[in-house]
């Protein structure tokens with residue numbers, strides 16, 4: 001039985017080791033919201049994956065704080081629930097804001113796993129894969145030479161797949177240079193909605209590069225245009241921003257708007273929905289993989305648990321802590337072996353310890369909400 005007595009909202013500020021640039025913005029420092037739910041003195045933790053600005057989707061750090069404190073926490077605190085799977089429905093009346101709602105939902109799953117003395121991956125029905133295949137997402141660089149150097153370093157670390165962020169002006173020529181230097185590596189691109197159907201002729205050139213998939217070329221909310229584009233591309237389209245719910249996954253698959261799905265825990269509103277998207281895709285023969293949102297250790301550990309479900313067939317954006325942080329808030333920091341794999345952690349809940357000393361140092365604000 002779940003009945004949360006207390007919900008703490010922790011706001012963290014953590015500079016990235018190196019800037020990360022997408023078609024929509026450059027991030028140098030993260031403002032991260034952590035959710036801690038407490039029942040009978042036991043804590044469960046979740047990480048909200050919203051960015052610092054409403055550019056990836058409508059959410060950002062401060063909308064998260066407001067949505068959690070005003071709408072999500074009051075609907076959860078004190079309610080008696082049979083399982084964490086019921087948490088999402090409590091705030092179903094809130095339109096959108098899946099990341100804020102999903103961070104809270106994931107924290108309750110983590111707590112429930114701890115109550116049952118289970119690793120989170122086992123608690124969500126995962127573990128079909130005991131080792132998680134990892135790729136890296138490489139942001140837009142100032143020069144092609146810097147990009148080539150970065151790719152070289154990541155390949156030498158063992159990462160199995162390279163995903164390049166692209167946008168108009170940083171796309172086909174860059175891909176040509178990468179193929180020329182690195183040959184037949186597992187390569188993908190992610191445009192974060194930087195193109196429209198007016199760019200179809202340009203986008204068709206992408207087929208010459210033998211990519212595993214091209215992620216979210218068109219608008220964040222445009223399933224139909226992606227279906228039109230998929231008709232004229234041989235490269236599989238992978239949907240990220242467009243898939244915010246199990247229903248969207250069904251629609252996109254039915255329309256052949258994408259042949260791969262990137263599942264992000266926060267974007268779909270938490271574990272219950274992520275598992276449903278996974279199952280719908282599996283049933284339809286659509287491979288999925290685990291996306292990333294520049295998470296700190298808790299979000300990273302939750303992603304690892306999710307990626308142990310059987311249909312996570314492509315390497316995820318679940319890379320080592322040290323690519324992002326000089327010191328992560330979990331200990332040991334998450335690391336990837338020379339084969340580009342992460343072993344599932346065996347501890348209960350999300351499976352690794354929080355580095356409470358460091359967490360304290362990077363926390364700029366904590367707010368406690370009670371029944």
Ligand code: OSB
Pocket residue numbers: 022056136137190192240291292293294295317319
């Ligand atoms: O679209 O996958 C994306 C980072 C921020 C916002 C959107 C995306 C990304 C990534 C980063 O690609 C993946 C990572 O966490 O390394």
Ligand code: MG
Pocket residue numbers: 190192215216240241262291
């Ligand atoms: Mg993406």
